[in-house]
Amino acid sequence: MNRLLLALTLLCALAAGPARAEIEPGDLTLTVTPERNGNADPFAREMVLLRIHGVYKQQILLEEVVQPTLANFSWTQLGRDIWSRTKLPDGQSAIAFDRVIAIFPHHAGDFTLDPFVHRLTLSDAGVRKVVDVRSAPISLPVATWKGAGGPDAKEPWWLPARDVSITDSWSPDPETLKVGESARRIVTVEAQGMVAEGLPPRPVMRTRGILTFAGPVNRETIITPQGPVARATYQWDVKPAIDEIIPLNAITISWFDTVSRTMREAEIPARQIGGGLPDREGEAPRAAFASPYAIAAAGLAAFGLGLALLGYGVGGGARLRLGAPSRRALRRAAAAGDATAFRSALGQGLQAEPGLAPIWQGQPETATALAALDRAVYAPGGSPAPDLRRLAARLSRPVRQRGGAQESDPLKPLDGVPAPP
Structure with a gap:
């Protein structure tokens, strides 16, 4: 009888043990870390990365991230959530959760981001339990621009980015154009650390002696682990209206380097329309007009040089x-x-x-x-x-x-x- 009572007592203890297990402090943690460019307070419309990191020792059945409203900010998630196994300093195994969000403040001011909440459904001895894991609130001041330009100025366009690149292509080459012929110019602007809506409108391309017909503007945002990359493609059809060489000036685009915290400039290069130069980079342009006497003299000089080279055996290859x-x-x-x-x-x-x-x-x-x-x-x-x-x-x-x-x-x-x- 005593042995039976002892066995029943042990069974009850084993059954009750897991049921009494509670979540201890440190078992479920969620942190949100803002990544500021150059460790400086951002300006309006400048990207700030929020790195959300959770570490969980408990078994998770379901999960949902409840994001604060993020008033005064635009935002986009960069890629999918990442789940992985991790080792804690005490050697225990845990589950790690990572998400990256890019936010863009609308204007200057002192802001506080409310906590993010990771709502987890856990298994506790076969019983489902819903637990809300909260991050700490985040203080995020947004600096006021001092000096000319800046986020609030109408011109020049405010373009905060890690890097800006410009590609310029023509088809056919503009130097080959004659009156009445047309070429299509396509300019692509890429900015790292921005969304496409933040890129400037189509630049104005206008000069004496040409007709320009603006085409559509295509914008896209490419999501990468390092942040969004904004791309805008502008196009024009260009037609010379006069029988002259027409210089087309360069167009500069000012942008704020968020890494060095300085203003910089990117350039749509200058080109020449007309003149009969079939895309020969590095070769000297020919004169637009030459007299018959100059042509004859040049011919004689070339003939004499050819004889000299033949006579002395000078080569060099084509x-x-x-x-x-x-x-x-x-x-x-x-x-x-x-x-x-x-x-x-x-x-x-x-x-x-x-x-x-x-x-x-x-x-x-x-x-x-x-x-x-x-x-x-x-x-x-x-x-x-x-x-x-x-x-x-x-x-x-x-x-x-x-x-x-x-x-x-x-x-x-x-x-x-x-x-x-």
């Missing part, structure tokens, strides 16, 4: 260059950050100018960049691509052909096969 369509394709792929399209355009260009491959292979910096490009495209698992814009500019320059026998298959040096000595 100048080689990728064709204009290939150069434009490289620039488009570089602007899009598309290494695969870049490599494809390069291969097509080399089919027309195969002599370029061994020359580039003999240039250490170019050869290194091309090898990095091939690893990015062909290596298993991928590899970081080189600076495509810089590489496109380098490959677009004319080069002088070396003397001697050429490689039988000029694509081999770019595909990792060494050229014969």
